[in-house]
Amino acid sequence: MRLLGKRRAAAFAELVDDAEIAGFLAGPLGDAYLPEDAERYDGMKSLLIGLKDCRKQAKHRGSDGARSWLDIHFWAMGMALARVAWRLEKAA
Numbered sequence: 001m002r003l004l005g006k007r008r009a010a011a012f013a014e015l016v017d018d019a020e021i022a023g024f025l026a027g028p029l030g031d032a033y034l035p036e037d038a039e040r041y042d043g044m045k046s047l048l049i050g051l052k053d054c055r056k057q058a059k060h061r062g063s064d065g066a067r068s069w070l071d072i073h074f075w076a077m078g079m080a081l082a083r084v085a086w087r088l089e090k091a092a
Contacts, residue, residue: 003088012052020045024087025080032076039072044080051077 025044033040041047057063
């Protein structure tokens with residue numbers, strides 16, 4: 001919200017859309033995955049939405065897929081979070 005200059009708590013998907021439009025989520029994720037990883041996200045926007053969906057499944061439906069999701073997407077998530085943190089630091 002701070003990076004996008006939002007004052008009210010927008011929906012997560014709206015924040016991710018706005019961050020992508022602003023160019024904050026640009027960058028390749030291909031190097032974050034192993035060749036055998038069948039489930040990959042092409043961009044940071046879809047990765048962040050995938051994380052939200054996984055969290056919702058785990059929190060509200062008791063799904064136990066969070067660990068397997070993280071096993072595949074850990075490095076990609078790290079890249080996405082580092083990118084957003086870097087942009088926040090530059091904006092400060």
